[in-house]
Amino acid sequence: MRTQRISKRHQILYPLSLNKPGKVLVRTGDVVNQGDVIAETHLPERFLVYDIVNQLKVKPEEVEKYIYRLNGESFIAGDVIAQKPGLFSRLFRAKQDGKVVSIRDGKVVLALGEAVESLTAPFSGVVSELIAGRGAVIAAVGAMVEGLAGGGENACGELVHSNLGFDRNKRLEDAENLAEKICYCETIGHARLVRELEAAGVSGLVVGTLEPDAFQALNESGLPWILLSGFGVAETDQDTLDILMSMSGKQVHLLRGMEGQGALLFCPSNETDSPSLFTAQAENTLNLGDRVKLFGQPHLGRVGEVVDICEQDETSSSGIQYRAVVVKLADEVSVKVPVENLVKLLD
Amino acid sequence: MTTRRYLAVEIGSKHTRAWLFDDASGSFELRECAKTLSSLKARGEVESGAHEAIRTLQNKANLALFAGGETKLNFGDGGLSGAALTVSAGEPISTVLVGVSDTYSLATLNRLSGMFGCNVVLAIHQQDELNATAQLSRMIASDADLFIVAGGTNRGAIKPLKAAVDNIRIIYENMPRQVKPQVVYAGNDSYAPDATAAFEGSFDAHIAGNIQPEMGVEDPSIAWKSMLRAWRQVRLSQMSGLSEVEELLQVKALPSAFAMGRVVRLLDQMNPRGKGVMTVDLGQLETRLMAARGGTLAGLVEPFELSNPLIDMTYRFMSQPLEKASVEACLRNKRLLPDFIPLSIDDMAVEQAFMRARIITALEELAIRNPDFGYKKERGLIEPYEPIILLGEAFCQCKHAGQTMMAALDGFQPHGVTTFVLDQAQLTPALGALAGVEPMVAVQVIDSGIYKNLGTTAAVDSPEKSGRMVLEVEVDESQPERRRLTVRKGELKRLETVSEDKTRLYLSPTANSDVGMGMRGLGGWLAVSNSEVGVVIDARGRPIEIESDADARMTQITEWSWELSE
Numbered sequence: 001m002r003t004q005r006i007s008k009r010h011q012i013l014y015p016l017s018l019n020k021p022g023k024v025l026v027r028t029g030d031v032v033n034q035g036d037v038i039a040e041t042h043l044p045e046r047f048l049v050y051d052i053v054n055q056l057k058v059k060p061e062e063v064e065k066y067i068y069r070l071n072g073e074s075f076i077a078g079d080v081i082a083q084k085p086g087l088f089s090r091l092f093r094a095k096q097d098g099k100v101v102s103i104r105d106g107k108v109v110l111a112l113g114e115a116v117e118s119l120t121a122p123f124s125g126v127v128s129e130l131i132a133g134r135g136a137v138i139a140a141v142g143a144m145v146e147g148l149a150g151g152g153e154n155a156c157g158e159l160v161h162s163n164l165g166f167d168r169n170k171r172l173e174d175a176e177n178l179a180e181k182i183c184y185c186e187t188i189g190h191a192r193l194v195r196e197l198e199a200a201g202v203s204g205l206v207v208g209t210l211e212p213d214a215f216q217a218l219n220e221s222g223l224p225w226i227l228l229s230g231f232g233v234a235e236t237d238q239d240t241l242d243i244l245m246s247m248s249g250k251q252v253h254l255l256r257g258m259e260g261q262g263a264l265l266f267c268p269s270n271e272t273d274s275p276s277l278f279t280a281q282a283e284n285t286l287n288l289g290d291r292v293k294l295f296g297q298p299h300l301g302r303v304g305e306v307v308d309i310c311e312q313d314e315t316s317s318s319g320i321q322y323r324a325v326v327v328k329l330a331d332e333v334s335v336k337v338p339v340e341n342l343v344k345l346l347d
Numbered sequence: 348m349t350t351r352r353y354l355a356v357e358i359g360s361k362h363t364r365a366w367l368f369d370d371a372s373g374s375f376e377l378r379e380c381a382k383t384l385s386s387l388k389a390r391g392e393v394e395s396g397a398h399e400a401i402r403t404l405q406n407k408a409n410l411a412l413f414a415g416g417e418t419k420l421n422f423g424d425g426g427l428s429g430a431a432l433t434v435s436a437g438e439p440i441s442t443v444l445v446g447v448s449d450t451y452s453l454a455t456l457n458r459l460s461g462m463f464g465c466n467v468v469l470a471i472h473q474q475d476e477l478n479a480t481a482q483l484s485r486m487i488a489s490d491a492d493l494f495i496v497a498g499g500t501n502r503g504a505i506k507p508l509k510a511a512v513d514n515i516r517i518i519y520e521n522m523p524r525q526v527k528p529q530v531v532y533a534g535n536d537s538y539a540p541d542a543t544a545a546f547e548g549s550f551d552a553h554i555a556g557n558i559q560p561e562m563g564v565e566d567p568s569i570a571w572k573s574m575l576r577a578w579r580q581v582r583l584s585q586m587s588g589l590s591e592v593e594e595l596l597q598v599k600a601l602p603s604a605f606a607m608g609r610v611v612r613l614l615d616q617m618n619p620r621g622k623g624v625m626t627v628d629l630g631q632l633e634t635r636l637m638a639a640r641g642g643t644l645a646g647l648v649e650p651f652e653l654s655n656p657l658i659d660m661t662y663r664f665m666s667q668p669l670e671k672a673s674v675e676a677c678l679r680n681k682r683l684l685p686d687f688i689p690l691s692i693d694d695m696a697v698e699q700a701f702m703r704a705r706i707i708t709a710l711e712e713l714a715i716r717n718p719d720f721g722y723k724k725e726r727g728l729i730e731p732y733e734p735i736i737l738l739g740e741a742f743c744q745c746k747h748a749g750q751t752m753m754a755a756l757d758g759f760q761p762h763g764v765t766t767f768v769l770d771q772a773q774l775t776p777a778l779g780a781l782a783g784v785e786p787m788v789a790v791q792v793i794d795s796g797i798y799k800n801l802g803t804t805a806a807v808d809s810p811e812k813s814g815r816m817v818l819e820v821e822v823d824e825s826q827p828e829r830r831r832l833t834v835r836k837g838e839l840k841r842l843e844t845v846s847e848d849k850t851r852l853y854l855s856p857t858a859n860s861d862v863g864m865g866m867r868g869l870g871g872w873l874a875v876s877n878s879e880v881g882v883v884i885d886a887r888g889r890p891i892e893i894e895s896d897a898d899a900r901m902t903q904i905t906e907w908s909w910e911l912s913e
């Protein structure tokens with residue numbers, strides 16, 4: 001079942017992995033700081049296909065004798081790759097360092113330059129595991145709030161709260177306070193708010209709920225964001241709000257979801273010891289007493305406790321049979337919902 | 348005679364299913380089936396889910412399917428005679444199509460790749476403006492898992508193909524990648540040996556015959572084997588535990604959609620009425636649509652993105668008074684929690700409308716790739732397909748068979764006469780995969796009546812104005828008295844089939860109305876088997892005219908649903 005971790009203190013194990021195989025530059029147990037390079041891969045900056053026959057005006061069967069380099073041979077900028085001697089000599093020089101990768105059918109293909117793709121640590125932590133040829137898992141302890149969805153790149157900044165109110169000039173009243181910060185908003189109701197936040201220079205957004213119109217604008221903006229409760233109208237639950245309040249004013253990291261994890265908001269603490277292993281919760285099963293978040297109207301985003309897991313299937317008003325779970329909500333009201341419509345909350 | 352038993356396993360994104368078929372009764376029947384949650388999502392591997400499904404099946408069937416712990420299956424005397432494995436889980440395969448021309452080879456490649464769940468990230472042809480360097484750069488940037496090359500007629504020019512294959516070889520040899528990309532070559536036969544040589548006989552290069560051997564002749568089936576090999580290599584590299592499941596079942600995995608295609612081709616060959624056969628599977632993350640007619644298979648595996656047209660279309664079919672933003676929010680929440688069960692009437696209305704929209708979107712997409720397939724946006728499904736097999740939890744979730752049929756009817760908008768059947772056990776892919784092991788399993792299991800007959804529909808196509816009579820129907824239920832009714836333009840009427848035997852209807856359209864009997868005004872007898880819903884006479888026109896006013900539209904859609912569900 002779907003889970004969402006909302007925790008005041010949790011050890012996160014954040015995997016960082018290159019898209020292409022490369023060299024891992026850290027070792028297990030290394031302490032890394034934010035921005036340190038974890039792994040890198042070296043790729044040709046570009047490829048160039050040079051048609052010797054047509055460019056040097058030579059006969060296809062004679063091409064070989066005009067090529068001065070072998071397949072796989074490296075060269076430096078200015079080296080002659082191919083040349084047709086004579087009174088009106090024609091030659092082809094490399095403009096960058098590189099390597100010959102193919103000589104076929106009168107064409108020579110060069111891999112030119114070098115592009116380095118680096119993977120940097122998004123936060124400080126300890127390397128807990130290496131991912132062979134790809135990267136490493138970084139461990140750190142802190143408060144975290146996992147989102148149900150997210151987008152954009154990793155971001156970091158001070159967490160601020162905004163009620164997205166407008167001033168007399170119809171501009172965001174706290175616009176000046178938002179630049180380069182991660183901003184939490186209960187809900188973003190329309191696209192204009194996204195554009196105002198973007199104009200205010202926020203570096204990322206943490207949003208309780210989103211209206212579809214705002215969602216499209218958010219995706220177009222390229223801003224990093226995470227969504228906590230879903231789409232539509234819902235209030236953020238008190239547990240999440242408490243943790244967000246505790247992060248307020250502190251440096252937080254908005255992290256992309258990696259390998260099955262949701263995007264998350266992480267606020268590292270200075271503690272070095274990790275939480276006990278024995279407090280780990282079973283993630284895929286639902287038990288009595290578990291905290292859950294409800295999906296579907298009219299309960300979207302509401303949080304409660306599982307008080308009963310029914311043995312018999314129930315039939316909904318729409319006629320569907322489902323395995324029911326009784327959830328006691330914060331206002332003492334109990335509701336019967338399908339287990340499929342719940343997100344299990346982990347701490 | 349010893350009983351022959353066949354096991355089929357399907358690895359889906361949500362569930363892993365297992366079916367056991369045997370011929371204990373004299374012909375093959377479904378003996379037992381089991382469904383467990385897929386382990387792919389929870390544990391990132393597929394092996395434990397497959398084991399659990401087979402274990403559950405073993406317990407339900409009270410048969411020893413495993414031999415010696417759970418490391419191998421009990422094949423041979425008294426055990427299994429064979430097995431099949433299909434996979435529908437997994438992300439679409441990122442694919443580059445390289446053709447010689449846009450009009451011919453790329454169009455053919457689009458049709459071919461569509462059946463194998465490929466996500467085309469780049470399509471280039473050798474007649475475009477790009478030079479070799481630019482083509483190479485684009486191919487590298489695509490970072491694709493699969494390259495498919497085709498083009499040129501046999502014994503035709505090979506230069507463009509040579510350039511394409513050379514570029515792919517450079518990427519294959521020089522770009523660092525965890526898993527090497529797969530290459531399928533299905534172009535000019537004359538260049539095939541050179542294409543093989545270019546990749547030095549690598550297992551990642553799959554050389555097929557030419558899918559366009561002559562000008563104007565196209566046969567994608569020539570490349571199916573190569574595509575299957577490439578598809579399997581990609582899935583083996585993506586899915587932990589898949590090779591172990593293959594080893595356990597002693598069989599190679601097949602894409603579910605391809606296996607579904609085998610069933611519709613088989614039924615198409617057996618179809619005495621000369622009509623095609625179609626199946627649609629509304630899966631959790633993608634729609635699979637396979638259609639066979641006259642020996643030609645057209646298919647599509649399409650992951651659904653919540654695009655604006657899809658949302659608009661869903662809203663157009665809403666039977667409850669919800670704002671468009673609420674409909675979209677509901678759909679987007681469903682993406683966050685794909686297992687979500689629509690509990691309220693509103694959520695169910697969104698689900699029902701979404702089913703219609705997904706069918707229409709898939710049909711439109713398939714028609715773009717396969718213009719001859721027989722669907723037009725303005726007119727619905729114009730070519731005859733019967734039966735249309737419905738798969739997927741969305742269809743099975745409906746409370747009444749009438750709701751399922753209504754969604755299918757609105758989605759397909761068929762012309763003439765057709766029948767909708769529901770594959771409740773979701774076993775069409777399993778039957779398709781087993782058809783490659785023991786063809787009689789598929790034939791006899793289908794004959795055993797495994798599909799639930801939802802009902803037959805007769806669509807009346809008429810230029811008459813709304814409210815004018817377009818059809819008279821005479822119902823022969825082997826009673827002394829025959830029922831008679833008239834159908835007016837815009838109406839949807841349901842006739843229950845109460846007889847144990849076939850019910851016969853005489854359809855008598857007005858002079859300018861067409862009920863699919865061959866020409867306008869021509870009527871005829873229609874014999875229908877007993878079914879869940881009965882016969883539905885659909886005189887709503889094509890495309891179905893839906894009221895533009897929201898309230899009127901909701902009333903209209905609710906009335907139609909009531910007609911079929913009451």
